[in-house]
Amino acid sequence: MNDLILAIGRNNIILRLSQDSGVKLSELAELLGLSVTPAASTVCADVLADTGNDSVCSDESPIFTTGPLAVFFNRKEQNFRLNFLYPLPELKLVHKIYIYQVMITFGVLSAMLRGIKLIPVHGALLDNGSEALLLCGESGVGKSTTARRWRESGGQCYADDLILIDYSGKEFFAHPLPTWSICKESLKGQFYPFNRKLPLKSVFGLSRGEVREYIAPIPEDDFLAQLYRSAFFHILAIGGCLPEKEQKRLGNTVWSGVENLAAKFPPCGLFAHLKGDLKSTLGGYL
Amino acid sequence: MKLNPFAVMRKSPDGSGTLFDPSSNKALKLNVTGVILWEAVANGANEAEVTEMLLKKFPGLTLEQAKSDVNYFIGQLEKKSLLQR
Structure with a gap:
């Protein structure tokens, strides 16, 4: 369990612990329309398929909310789900910044667990x-x-x-x-x-x-x-x-x-x- | 008993120690006995085993005193969210 995987859905991003890594945060930022290059360019995260799941299931506990974003942890699946008030294509810059902030946090955690100092x-x-x-x-x-x-x-x-x-x-x-x-x-x-x-x-x-x-x-x-x-x-x-x-x-x-x-x-x-x-x-x- | 996995104990050369917990900006000092108890719990000892260990270490201690000391120590750690029973 060395990495965190990101999965982007219509209203969700699922982050799951995994052995693999691939897409750089900068590429993910670009995908979300953020024309920035994060300092942590060595930090990696994978993008999975769309999920489209909006409802909170009984295995999920809310972790925190920030602006238009809520983060849930699924005990059974051992993954995190980020739920937005708006579908991703309609997200404004202000919302994307929240995603970016959470991505950085997850990415840094992932990097640290992989031994990056x-x-x-x-x-x-x-x-x-x-x-x-x-x-x-x-x-x-x-x-x-x-x-x-x-x-x-x-x-x-x-x-x-x-x-x-x-x-x-x-x-x-x-x-x-x-x-x-x-x-x-x-x-x-x-x-x-x-x-x-x-x-x-x-x-x-x-x-x-x-x-x-x-x-x-x-x-x-x-x-x-x-x-x-x-x-x-x-x-x-x-x-x-x-x-x-x-x-x-x-x-x-x-x-x-x-x-x-x-x-x-x-x-x-x-x-x-x-x-x-x-x-x-x-x-x-x- | 389960220790807070983010808590870190730093041992001094004199056998005492300091506990660091990311949910507090204050370090917690442990005396030599506290360090022994912490290490025992970290190695999976339960309350009875920790009490027994204390009695072996300090033969002058009565069973009641040892139980009371262990209970107090564990209670203090619980209060600071450093341990879960």
């Missing part, structure tokens, strides 16, 4: 054009605000939701993936460098500074816990449906990536404050 981190990636700094933290802690402040200070930040960290070589590289909330408005006029690959220079846990902005060491366990949680953020619901043995393997895979990341970057926190000068705070780190 990727970690999908929920965070913000601050970028100076040649190197990047990864910020991890709980939802609502200020990742998007820090990203905006970084842009206002002249920096670049294309991702404040999902970043793929590639640790297949000696260096860690970060692939920014789009901030979906912005994508849902339109892809036109937006520049998303899907093929951008930046060496990672620093990794910080993000917290709020009470009276000022600063960077300080944090306990290693807190850093690891934050990284592990961030790395599971986008795959926890789907990963929880895998057979127990595969769940264990996924946990070990993610943990191995997190340990690698923590071995390279010392446990540090950015304690952000709106009155701080972010550019100068991050001076030597990016």
